[in-house]
Amino acid sequence: MKKTGFFIAFFLLSGQILWSQSLKYIDIPNIGEYVTLKCDFHIHTVFSDGNVWPTVRTKEARMEGLDAIAITEHVEFRRLHDQGYINGDHNTAYEIAKSAGNKNFFVIHGSEITRRMPPGHWNAIFIEDGNKLDTKEYMDAFKEAKAQNAFIFWNHPGWWSQAPNETVWLPEHTKLYEEGYMHGIEVVNSSWYFPEAHAWALEKNLTMLGNSDTHSPMAYNEYYIASGHRPMTLVFAKEKSAQGIRNALDDRRTVIYHEDKIIGAEKWVRPLFDSCLRVTRIARSKTRREMTVYVKNVSCLTFKLVKKDQNEQLNYLRDKNVNPYEEFSMRVRYPEGMTGKWELNFVVTNWLVGPNEGLKWVIPLEK
Ligand SMILES: [Zn+2]
Ligand SMILES: [Zn+2]
Structure with a gap:
C-alpha cells in the first residue's frame, strides 16, 4: 500500500514536471515597479487568410510562454469565408479564442483594417465589435475604431508589397497621426525590422510594436525556426491584466524582442538592460x-x-x-x-x- 502510494506520488510528480517542461519559459526580468509581459498583437487564423483554427493560436502562444495575444483578422480580406468554407463574422475568431483567456493569459479583441497604401494596413485592438469596422471608406473604419476606444497602430510600414522602393510616410499618415488615430507603429513585423519606423516612433512618441503577423502554424515560420521564438512586444505593465497591458500601450511602455535583438526607446531599453x-x-x-x-x-x-x-x-x-x-x-x-x-x-x-x-x-x- 505504501509502495503504491509512493508510485502514485512519483507519477503525479513526473507528470507535473513533463507538463511544466512543455511550456517554454522566456526568461526576461521585470523592471522596477513593472512586470514584463510578452505579447503578440498581430495574428491571423482561418477566419481571414491564416491557416489554423483560433484555439491553435492560443495553444501555441501559451506553449511559447506568451502572456497575451490579439487575434487580428483582415476586415477586407477573408479568403476561406469568401470561398464559402468558413462561416462567421468579424468577431467569430476572437469569440472562439477568448475561452483560453484566464488571469495569466489574455486574449485581446482586434481587427486588421486592410487597405491599399495609403494608408496601408492597420490594427485596431481592444475593440468591441469588428463588424462595425467593415466600412466603404477607410476613414470611417478609423472613426469607428476610435469610437470603440481602440488602440490603433500602423502595421508593417516597410512591407515590400506596399512600399516597394522605400518606407515612406505620406500626407495621409500625417492626417491620421495629427487627428489622433495613430497610437503606435510596428517597428518589427515577422522577419523584418524597419529602421525608418524606429525613427518615426522616437520622433512622434508612438508606441513601438513587434509582432509575428503569423498566418501559418507558428513552427512553420522562418523567423521561429531561425531564432526559436516569434517577434514579440515586451510590455511593462503596472499589473498583470488586460487593462494593465492597455495602460502600458497608451503610456508607450514597450520594447521589442526580435531574433537576438531588443529594440525600442532608451527610456525602456536601458532599465531592461540594467535588470538583465x-x-x-x-x-x-x-x-x-x-x-x-x-x-x-x-x-x-x-x-x-x-x-x-x-x-x-x-x-x-x-x-x-x-x-x-x-x-x-x-x-x-x-x-x-x-x-x-x-x-x-x-x-x-x-x-x-x-x-x-x-x-x-x-x-x-x-x-
Ligand atoms: Zn497586414
Ligand atoms: Zn496581418
Missing part, C-alpha cells in the same frame, strides 16, 4: 596594476558588446558576446600613477535605441 546584465563585483589587485570586473547575465537574452570611445590608457577586452545566463569576468589593466574615476565603454550592438544604433554601456571604475 549586472556588474556583481569589482576586485582590485594588490600587487599588479589591474582590476577584475565580474558580470552576470540573469536573463535568456544575449548581448553583443563592442568596445567604443574607450580611455586609451586602459587595456581591456575589445568585444564579447554574452550568452544567456553567462557569468564572465574582464581584466582591466591601467598605467602606473592613474587615479580617480574611469569608465569602461561599450556599445551593445544588438540592443537598439535608434535606427541601427546600439545602446551605450558605461561601467564606472574608481581607484
Whole structure:
C-alpha cells in the first residue's frame, strides 16, 4: 500500500514536471515597479487568410510562454469565408479564442483594417465589435475604431508589397497621426525590422510594436525556426491584466524582442538592460596594476558588446558576446600613477535605441 502510494506520488510528480517542461519559459526580468509581459498583437487564423483554427493560436502562444495575444483578422480580406468554407463574422475568431483567456493569459479583441497604401494596413485592438469596422471608406473604419476606444497602430510600414522602393510616410499618415488615430507603429513585423519606423516612433512618441503577423502554424515560420521564438512586444505593465497591458500601450511602455535583438526607446531599453546584465563585483589587485570586473547575465537574452570611445590608457577586452545566463569576468589593466574615476565603454550592438544604433554601456571604475 505504501509502495503504491509512493508510485502514485512519483507519477503525479513526473507528470507535473513533463507538463511544466512543455511550456517554454522566456526568461526576461521585470523592471522596477513593472512586470514584463510578452505579447503578440498581430495574428491571423482561418477566419481571414491564416491557416489554423483560433484555439491553435492560443495553444501555441501559451506553449511559447506568451502572456497575451490579439487575434487580428483582415476586415477586407477573408479568403476561406469568401470561398464559402468558413462561416462567421468579424468577431467569430476572437469569440472562439477568448475561452483560453484566464488571469495569466489574455486574449485581446482586434481587427486588421486592410487597405491599399495609403494608408496601408492597420490594427485596431481592444475593440468591441469588428463588424462595425467593415466600412466603404477607410476613414470611417478609423472613426469607428476610435469610437470603440481602440488602440490603433500602423502595421508593417516597410512591407515590400506596399512600399516597394522605400518606407515612406505620406500626407495621409500625417492626417491620421495629427487627428489622433495613430497610437503606435510596428517597428518589427515577422522577419523584418524597419529602421525608418524606429525613427518615426522616437520622433512622434508612438508606441513601438513587434509582432509575428503569423498566418501559418507558428513552427512553420522562418523567423521561429531561425531564432526559436516569434517577434514579440515586451510590455511593462503596472499589473498583470488586460487593462494593465492597455495602460502600458497608451503610456508607450514597450520594447521589442526580435531574433537576438531588443529594440525600442532608451527610456525602456536601458532599465531592461540594467535588470538583465549586472556588474556583481569589482576586485582590485594588490600587487599588479589591474582590476577584475565580474558580470552576470540573469536573463535568456544575449548581448553583443563592442568596445567604443574607450580611455586609451586602459587595456581591456575589445568585444564579447554574452550568452544567456553567462557569468564572465574582464581584466582591466591601467598605467602606473592613474587615479580617480574611469569608465569602461561599450556599445551593445544588438540592443537598439535608434535606427541601427546600439545602446551605450558605461561601467564606472574608481581607484
Ligand atoms: Zn497586414
Ligand atoms: Zn496581418
